[in-house]
Amino acid sequence: MAKSHKPVVWFPFAAGGTVIAFCMPVIVLLTLLAALGHAPAGLDYQNMHVFARSGLGKLIIFGVVALSLWSSAHRLRCTCYDFGLRADTLAATVLYAAAIFGSIAAAVFLARI
Amino acid sequence: METISTDVAIIGAGGAGLRAAIALAETDPKLRIALISKVYPMRSHTCAAEGGAAGVIKPDDSFDMHFDDTVGGGDWLSDQDCVEYFIHEAPKELMQLEHWGCPWNREADGSVAVRPFGGMKKQRTWFAADKSGFHILHTLFQTSLQFPSISRYDEYYALDLLVDEGRCQGVTAMEMRSGELRQFHAKAVIIAGGGAGRMFPFSTNGAIKTGDGMAMAYRAGVPLKDMEFVQYHPTGLPNTGSLLTEACRGEGGILVNKHGRRYLADYGMGPETPVGQPQLKTMELGPRDRVSQAYWHELQKGNTVTTQWGECVLLDMRHLGEKKINERLPLVRELAEAYLGVDIVKEAVPIRPVVHYMMGGISTNTAAATPLPGLFAAGECACVSLNGANRLGSNSLVELLVFGRRAALSAAEHVQGLPAANAAALNAQAEKTQQRIGELFSRTDGSESMSGLRKEMQLTMEKNVGIYRTEEGLQEGVNKIHELRQRYRRVKLTDKSSVFNTDLFQALELGSMLDCAEAVTVGALARKESRGAHQRLDYVERDDKNYLRHTMVHHQGMDSPRVDYLDVVITKSPPGVRDYSGDHK
Amino acid sequence: MSRRPLVRECPPTTWYFRQPRYMRYMSREITSIFVGAYCVLLVVGLQRLADGPMAWEGFLLALQSPASIVFQILALVAAVYHAATWFNATQKAMPIQIGEGFVPGKLISGAHYAAWAVLSLIVLILAGVF
Amino acid sequence: MTPLKERLVQLEVLRYNPDTDTEAHFQRYEVVCQEEWVVLDALNKVKADIDPTLNYRWSCHMAVCGSCGMMINGEPKLSCHAFLRDYEGVIRVEPLAHFPVERDLVTAPDDFMEKLKRVKPYMIPKEKKPISEGEYKQTPAQLMKFRQYSMCINCMLCYAACPQYGLTPSFIGPAALTLAHRYNQDSRDGGRAERQEVVATHEGVWECTFVGACSEVCPAQVDPASALQQMKITSSLDWIVEHLIPGGKP
């Protein structure tokens, strides 16, 4: 048995899990406020645009989105297996591809801002 | 019947068996080793040992002191050449275990720590919290995994030795999961089958300690030595018999009766030492036989505490404080809490003496050899005459190592240049075992229930061969066990299946225990003196003139066994007085 | 007659009904569906942000649909549940030994909770919620 | 003297005898027990007084030999440490999950035994030295670093609890991996690289999805889940060193 290359996917999963834990609840809270019609000032176009245009802002946004996507994709892959879906390679390919695609999209959009 | 050819067959994979296997593998990697055990190695009862293992290591200690403690503790029934060998090997073996990874407790500077123990004049007991035996067993088992020459036969129940041309040449064993009998043809056999405490109803011993190894050798003509010396441990839980290690007292726990008196002071172990400052070989750190006997006297005087589990005395450890208890006696705390509902940090625990260890066993010499060529024995099943009339706590675990290894060296030497076995003769013998089992299965007129016989045996042993013994009681015990052995021939199997038939194994174990029980009772009746763990109310004094000798009990089929004696080897310590009062220096 | 061991399979699609702790595990794992979906929402939001003020306003407006509200509530629950399980796990993954003893697990997890609260508060303040 | 409280206990025990049965079935027993007894005591009473054909393993009756693991009301437990006082109604007793059943409550632990061997759970010393040179020094702090992981009694409850082992039997599993960790963490040992050959494979730590059930059922507080998560982190760091740092050796 050769050593596994699992760390390639597991490390970003673990990093993403941490990012989700720390950041996601508050981000969802913000958009939920917006959804309830109480959008905080920070979500105004002006403010968001300034934030997303700064280098640091871009980095933070991309980091959060990409790592969270990856982490979720990886966990979903395991969950598929847990639910009895034995086509693990297929699940992995589809989900990781989706995560990568999402990340690239995020990068492209960020670049356009 | 399938035949398995090997160089050395080891029966038992507890501490002694595993140590022997490793020693053989290290001595000569070409030797084929069959390690046969009725349980997976890590289930062996060595795992239950809590307190620790004795070996001289600290600068204030000396071999002479360990020698004196062992010989005196054994009431001068130990063979002194054997003790001499043992004490010198002990530290080496414990160090070897350290090198194999045993998690011994440590001093701040990283060296191995030792603790005080009953009957020892110096602190010399190596320990791994209160799971010393557990760690020793698992360290040995795990170490053994690296040797390809050790073939394990786990859950094989060994039945009979194969003896031809006056040499032991193998053993028959049943694979428990298939019920198939196998014969092991071996140039040498080492028995490491453990003790036989299950003869008694109330014991610290696990269910597997049924004396199979002793009985096997005994039936093959090897005498059992000093079987009447049965050790009671003073501190067992009154309901399950689970042991609260001697380390409870080593760390400073005290024993009190219902009046709160530290009664040991009344039985030659005083004067009282200050609470929480245990003094070696005094009061609570007296030897097991004395401390257990003191309980009996307290019981007679009505000084015991009546609990729902019977008459008890109290073991008080509250003054040690929670921190020390958690650090040094975590298992004790857990056991008392779980099985008795007593938190030792807050309450004194009711305890009573419980059968613990067999000083006697298969007669071996210092080379771990039995009188039957090719047969070696080590561990609790053997009586190499280290422990004499009373084993000191923490000498046994080391005995497993020292004599497990010694048996291996002797066996390795024995197998050199042996002629090929006469397979036909061995086959014929194995067939006999086959028939014996077959007969047990096909017996339809069996009238005796196994659990019934077992209960009668246990009650007899408790009643007639307990802490204190009398001529009358012993005679009754001898008669009763003899009767039970006859009745055992009509024991009936309810379960006739082939796979993992524990009804069958319990029946076979009962047979072993009855054989051992007969040796115990007969030996005890014949020994008309009081020495160590053998205390007679009708012969209260030690009688060195007549009984400074080992009892040798020889199997005589269904007849009563024959008893003769063997002189004790005395090299430098003439019999003296066992002094456990505070005055000894 | 001989051995014929009975193999009792672990049912691959329904095993998690066997023990409550398996259900707890599965709920933790399932949070990833909501978190993942929410990430997609974030990417869409980025796109809208890139498309200009009108698009962004439209995005914020679209968030107010009932379906979106329900989804975000679920996503919030999932995110919080994830966070709790994650912080509780830190003490297992990263035990800290000081001398002979270990830092109590509760302390390690607790520190994470505290950091989480502080971080969330800062974000809320920066976002102008208060 | 407080009298012993007695109680009529109903047991529902899974029975299977390969000689006669094609399938397993439950059998009901009623035994009078003492309130403070454990399930094992009840089984012993059944075997002695009611049904000698009932089969199960046990020895120490003090939760240290690891032989008496069973599913009790669906939960992996040592039957000598499962107190009747904690149960009401009918108590359902089954053999340990995820292992083939030889007979009644007796399972075949072969797979576990083989895996144990594969992780090399023995000292591979950093530097060998003869016994005569004395002990390898180890401070109490260094001892505490691995002591918890050396407490495993090999009872296999964690295997019966871990669904990933049930679903993917090739998984090395919690206890064996934890023993590898035990030696890796031992200051005297230098065998980690060898053990990684097994630990860092797919069948090693990577099959674990941190269900955590192993640690919840462990009767010896070994906390295998913790060991496995730590091993995932160190194995990942190894991978980075090995693949991303030129000439890097873990």
Ligand SMILES: Cc1cc2nc3c(=O)[nH]c(=O)nc-3n(C[C@H](O)[C@H](O)[C@H](O)COP(=O)(O)OP(=O)(O)OC[C@H]3O[C@@H](n4cnc5c(N)ncnc54)[C@H](O)[C@@H]3O)c2cc1C
């Ligand atoms: C509760 C307790 C605490 C103790 N504490 C201490 C202590 O602190 N210090 C100390 O020095 N000593 C202690 N002792 C004593 C010591 O632990 C034992 O004497 C010792 O462990 C016995 O080891 P052994 O290898 O001889 O036998 P065991 O470990 O009992 O092993 C016997 C082996 O023989 C096998 N076997 C038996 N019959 C058969 C058969 N028919 N076929 C195949 N295999 C068979 C078994 O499977 C087993 O593997 C304690 C004992 C007990 C019970």
Ligand code: SF4
């Ligand atoms: S880790 Fe715990 S549950 Fe698993 S085998 Fe070891 S002691 Fe048993």
Ligand code: F3S
């Ligand atoms: S239950 Fe199984 S999945 Fe991992 S944390 Fe324990 S091994």
Ligand code: FES
């Ligand atoms: S009987 Fe030994 S662990 Fe239960």
